[in-house]
Amino acid sequence: MQFCDITGQEAIKKQLIQTVQENRVSHARLFLGPEGSGSLPLALAYAQYICCENPSETDSCGECASCRKYSRLIHPDLHFSYPFFAKHKEDTAISFIEEWREAFLANPYMGLDEWRGQLEADNKQANINIAECHQIIKKLSLKPFESEYKVLIMWLPEYLDKEGNTLLKIIEEPPQKTLFLLVAQSQDQILNTILSRTQLMKVPRLTDQNVRDFLTEKLHLPDEQASRIAYLSEGNIQLAVNLSREESNNNFGLFSDWLRMCFSNKGIQIIEFAETVSRLGRENQKNFLRYGTKLLREVLMVLSGAENLVHLPQNEEAFVKNFSRTMDPAKAEALVAQLEEAHYHVERNANPKILFLDVSLQIVRILKFNTLPKGTQYIYS
Structure with a gap:
């Protein structure tokens, strides 16, 4: 070296x-x-x-x-x-x-x-x-x-x-x-x-430009894709490599469908989703949850007044803008907390089917019934 x-x-x-x-x-x-x-x-x-x-x-x-x-x-x-x-x-x-x-x-x-x-x-x-x-x-x-x-x-x-x-x-x-x-x-x-x-x-930590150079020179990614991943990786080349792999997966489709079925409280579909994700394997489950956390943080950015989402693919940008119209910071924070906790339990080999079913029910409570967990930072009248 x-x-x-x-x-x-x-x-x-x-x-x-x-x-x-x-x-x-x-x-x-x-x-x-x-x-x-x-x-x-x-x-x-x-x-x-x-x-x-x-x-x-x-x-x-x-x-x-x-x-x-x-x-x-x-x-x-x-x-x-x-x-x-x-x-x-x-x-x-x-x-x-x-x-x-x-x-x-x-x-x-x-x-x-x-x-x-x-x-x-x-x-x-x-x-x-x-x-x-x-x-x-x-x-x-x-x-x-x-x-x-x-x-x-x-x-x-x-x-x-x-x-x-x-x-x-x-x-x-x-x-x-x-x-x-x-x-x-x-x-x-x-x-x-x-x-x-x-x-x-x-x-x-590395700069976004450093990570972008790595992705274009070592992994031969297109400039636009490398710039987007570099922005999201926060100077972590290992995370950037993981994100580059995720982009070839359908994490966006799976995650957006998950939120929609939870918002509509579709019980049978939620059970089927938990079974599907339980078969992905531990590393893919962790990547899926990290991806969801990243997308919800973009929603929080929009709710905080950020408008520049050029680092996101077109489908993700449209989803973030549309989803943020039905959200407030308290809900977004609660959803992020649920995904981070699920990631913690996946790392410790929790039963994935039971875990994702439980997380889905918590998301239903937040999105469908506007019930926030105790300790949520943002409180509105």
């Missing part, structure tokens, strides 16, 4: 390169940025630049033996740690290294949900267990095989939990020429004992 392969983040790239050129390489650096911002590929490009045999002023060469091995994630002095779904207590990250390489090389901007989809996660919770911590200490205690530096890239150290205290000594006093590169999304969830031992680098 070279810096030139990473979308945007030019200021961060220059800062990282400068630390190497001025010999100010910190032994423990924390890349903190939101999902889809490029924190993980930045960490890898930084490690590759440090270990490159012929680096230029702006990037690693991409051609030396070290760079070629880094590009395939097979360098003997490059180690990864990441959350996984252990089947046995002795499982470590190395047990899933082939899946990790495949997932990362296919999508360096992936989130935990996408990584989970690569594994047979069942109902297990992701974590970085004590066996993995001991394995890290063991690996980093060895001398480098080829490069000057040994590098450990830990993705999502938020999942270390209290086991992370096992790593405190080696992070604070690592073996010579050993680098810890941590890539996190939530500073509040990282152990303070680890946080205090790292040099923080905040990675900002």
Whole structure:
């Protein structure tokens, strides 16, 4: 992974390169940025630049033996740690290294949900267990095989939990020429004992233009479609990729029909809808709910006075304008809350048929009978 392969983040790239050129390489650096911002590929490009045999002023060469091995994630002095779904207590990250390489090389901007989809996660919770911590200490205690530096890239150290205290000594006093590169999304969830031992680098969200460039150059989407998705993705390339997939689905037709049948209180059709959605699969159900939430937020924008909807397809724009005429902010807020709660329960493997039937009945109460849940923010006389 070279810096030139990473979308945007030019200021961060220059800062990282400068630390190497001025010999100010910190032994423990924390890349903190939101999902889809490029924190993980930045960490890898930084490690590759440090270990490159012929680096230029702006990037690693991409051609030396070290760079070629880094590009395939097979360098003997490059180690990864990441959350996984252990089947046995002795499982470590190395047990899933082939899946990790495949997932990362296919999508360096992936989130935990996408990584989970690569594994047979069942109902297990992701974590970085004590066996993995001991394995890290063991690996980093060895001398480098080829490069000057040994590098450990830990993705999502938020999942270390209290086991992370096992790593405190080696992070604070690592073996010579050993680098810890941590890539996190939530500073509040990282152990303070680890946080205090790292040099923080905040990675900002990408701009809409950055995401648009990624979609046109990497996914070869038309400019108009890329601009629309970039606006809705809020700087998250992983979300933009998901939205680009959704556009080939009929989420709009399914969602608009759902709201109409709930508004008309068509019981038989609602039951059939719940059965249909229950067969879509968990990831498709989550994408469907995210899509609906996004569309309802556009309704809220219209109700708040926004008129510019050029980022929406023509059918979505017409639906949002028409639907907003029958809505008020309180109803729209209540509907968004119902979809977000349903998304939460889908992630936790709720029975989809029962879940979507229940959500449908709640939507009927809101749209048909004007009954709002307690705690709704907007109150009108």
